[in-house]
Amino acid sequence: MSQNQRIAERNERVKWFLQDRFGMFIHWGLYAIPARGEWVRNGERISVEDYQPYFDSFQPDRYNPKEWARAAKQAGMKYAVLTAKHHDGFCLFDSQLTDYKSTNACGRDLVREFLDAFREEGLKVGLYYSLIDWHHEDYPAYGDLHHPMRDNSAYQRDPKTFPRYLEYMHGQVRELLENYGKLDIMWFDFSYGEMSGEKWKATELVQMIRDIQPHLITDNRLEVNHGRSSIMTTDPSFYAGDFASPEQIIPTAGLTDDEGNSIPWEACITLNNNWGYAANDTTYKSAATVIRKLVECVSKNGNLLLNVGPNAQGEIPAESLRILAEVGEWMQANGDSIYGCVNADLPKPDWGRYTKKGNKVYAHLLEQNVGPIHLPGLAGKIKHARLLSDGSEVFLSLPWNAEQFSVDAFMNFGRPEHYTYLLPDERNT
Ligand code: JFZ
Numbered sequence: 001m002s003q004n005q006r007i008a009e010r011n012e013r014v015k016w017f018l019q020d021r022f023g024m025f026i027h028w029g030l031y032a033i034p035a036r037g038e039w040v041r042n043g044e045r046i047s048v049e050d051y052q053p054y055f056d057s058f059q060p061d062r063y064n065p066k067e068w069a070r071a072a073k074q075a076g077m078k079y080a081v082l083t084a085k086h087h088d089g090f091c092l093f094d095s096q097l098t099d100y101k102s103t104n105a106c107g108r109d110l111v112r113e114f115l116d117a118f119r120e121e122g123l124k125v126g127l128y129y130s131l132i133d134w135h136h137e138d139y140p141a142y143g144d145l146h147h148p149m150r151d152n153s154a155y156q157r158d159p160k161t162f163p164r165y166l167e168y169m170h171g172q173v174r175e176l177l178e179n180y181g182k183l184d185i186m187w188f189d190f191s192y193g194e195m196s197g198e199k200w201k202a203t204e205l206v207q208m209i210r211d212i213q214p215h216l217i218t219d220n221r222l223e224v225n226h227g228r229s230s231i232m233t234t235d236p237s238f239y240a241g242d243f244a245s246p247e248q249i250i251p252t253a254g255l256t257d258d259e260g261n262s263i264p265w266e267a268c269i270t271l272n273n274n275w276g277y278a279a280n281d282t283t284y285k286s287a288a289t290v291i292r293k294l295v296e297c298v299s300k301n302g303n304l305l306l307n308v309g310p311n312a313q314g315e316i317p318a319e320s321l322r323i324l325a326e327v328g329e330w331m332q333a334n335g336d337s338i339y340g341c342v343n344a345d346l347p348k349p350d351w352g353r354y355t356k357k358g359n360k361v362y363a364h365l366l367e368q369n370v371g372p373i374h375l376p377g378l379a380g381k382i383k384h385a386r387l388l389s390d391g392s393e394v395f396l397s398l399p400w401n402a403e404q405f406s407v408d409a410f411m412n413f414g415r416p417e418h419y420t421y422l423l424p425d426e427r428n429t
Contacts, residue, residue: 003235013217014242014264016184019340020078020124021298022331025268025307026068027083027128027275028110030054030090032312038276041088041134048135055090058105063314065110065117071316072123075324076331076338079124081187081305082114084176086128086276089135093180097171100135115180126185127176131169131200131221138165166201173205177212186218187245196224202239217242219266233258243303250293254300254343262343266303269293271320277309284319287326294327294338295364299353301343333389337362346377362388363411372399372410379408 031038033054041051072080085091091101093111102110111127118125133139140159176183186209191197202222209216220241223229231240234257243264244255255265271290272281285293290306297304308316308324316324331338337355344354344361351373352366363385365373375382385394394411402410 006236006238007234010236010242010264013215016124017079017217017243017266017303018264018301018342021303021338021341022075022077022294023079023081023124023126023266023303023305024068024072024075024077025081025128025275025305026114026310027086027277027307028310028314029083029086029088029092029276030058030105031086031088032060032277032310033058035277035279035312037274037278037281038083038086038088038309040276051088055100055105058102058312060106060108060110060310060312060314063108063110063113063310065114066120068114068308068310068316069117069121069123071321071324072118073121075306075328076335077123077306078339079126079184080114080118081126081128081185082111083130084111084127085130085133085172087130087132087134087189089130089133089139091172093176095172095175097168097175098136111176112180115183119181124184126187127180127183128187128189129173129176130189131191131195132189133165133169136165136168138162138168140165170201170205170208174208174212177209177216183213183216186216188219188221190221191224193224197222197237197239202237206239219243219245221245231263232256234261246302250296250302251300254302262301264303265301266305267293267297268305268307270307270309271323275307275309277311277317279311282319284323287323287330290323290327291330292366295353295355295366298338298341298355299343299348299364337364337388349374349376372397374407375409375411382409385411 027038029038030051031040034040040046082092084093089100091098093101094103094109095101102108115125138161140162173186200222205222206218209218218241220229220231220243222239222241223237225245229240229244230237231244232255243266246265246267248269250267251265255263257263271285272278272283274281294304308320310316341355341357341362344356346354346361349363351369352364355362355364361378363373363375382396385396386392387394396409396411398410
């Protein structure tokens with residue numbers, strides 16, 4: 001298959017995704033009990049045995065994914081991605097290939113319940129699947145500098161048995177593809193050092209996805225993702241993925257291939273500073289910050305996957321829900337400036353950002369205005385301006401000193417009489 005065709009097919013698969021723009025990431029698992037983030041087992045060198053009590057006592061009695069789905073929908077999110085298995089190896093689904101699964105811990109298939117609930121709310125559904133597995137006896141710990149488990153004797157394994165892990169991993173992905181209905185995203189995580197691409201038998205893995213659920217999109221982490229993975233070139237590999245996945249960072253100028261063509265991307269960011277539940281992490285971002293970041297992503301042709309870390313009872317933390325509700329209020333009024341929008345191809349204004357859909361440019365004023373608002377790049381191109389929240393008119397006019405300061409198009413908020421220089425003839429022009 002030619003590269004052009006590969007890219008064209010990818011662009012076809014991601015259409016809904018680029019339209020939807022805003023999703024919920026959910027990091028949930030046994031690590032919600034120690035409540036110090038999802039890396040706790042590795043970071044604190046906890047052995048398989050010492051991690052076992054969390055499995056034995058996991059009883060998320062307040063897990064009601066319908067509530068999660070309602071919170072996501074109300075926030076304006078259009079899709080959600082749940083950790084079916086994170087690095088600790090605990091499976092939130094009823095895998096036939098392991099006993100280390102939620103059906104054995106708490107008697108519930110947490111993934112199935114999640115999928116049912118979110119589909120019912122009309123959201124698209126995705127599953128995160130960790131390539132790394134700290135529990136599986138055939139997952140090796142190489143002495144690789146980039147290895148996330150280096151110097152940790154609790155994870156030393158015989159690398160010769162790694163093929164057995166690959167069989168397990170491929171088998172579990174097959175289970176998810178065959179037994180859980182239509183999935184929209186598989187979010188693999190992550191490659192490092194030599195552990196990349198064909199080390200995961202990535203061609204076979206992606207071929208299996210194409211065979212079973214051809215519409216399904218994947219992230220780009222079957223390849224090492226520091227710097228440039230092949231999705232960022234005009235020659236993406238077969239397993240390059242459908243979108244890039246910048247983490248806790250929003251690329252300065254969006255993401256492009258080596259010829260400057262925009263590529264699909266999704267920034268994933270946390271609400272506080274942890275993915276998994278962390279009881280003492282109160283460093284929550286404000287709703288205003290989340291909105292600004294969402295606008296920033298869309299203004300650069302990107303998506304935002306915003307994370308929540310439910311607690312051991314199965315609840316999304318109250319503070320996260322509060323922020324989501326506030327973001328949702330904004331989305332209710334201003335969602336048109338997000339869904340289906342793209343980079344406006346205009347100079348970035350000092351006061352905020354532009355997004356665009358068809359012949360509409362959305363001016364996101366992200367701070368209080370000082371007088372009229374300069375609209376760089378739009379001189380002579382505006383038919384009229386409206387407030388998105390209520391449809392009321394916004395006045396366009398040049399201030400009396402426009403020439404002196406070489407400005408072109410302007411927009412005035414507030415009542416026109418506040419601006420002594422406003423010329424009535426110039427309204428709505
Ligand atoms: C990964 C996970 O380790 C993390 O727990 C979370 O799930 C996040 C969304 O994805 O985070 C990474 C992945 C790769 C690197 C660092 C953090 N890396 O390559 O340095």
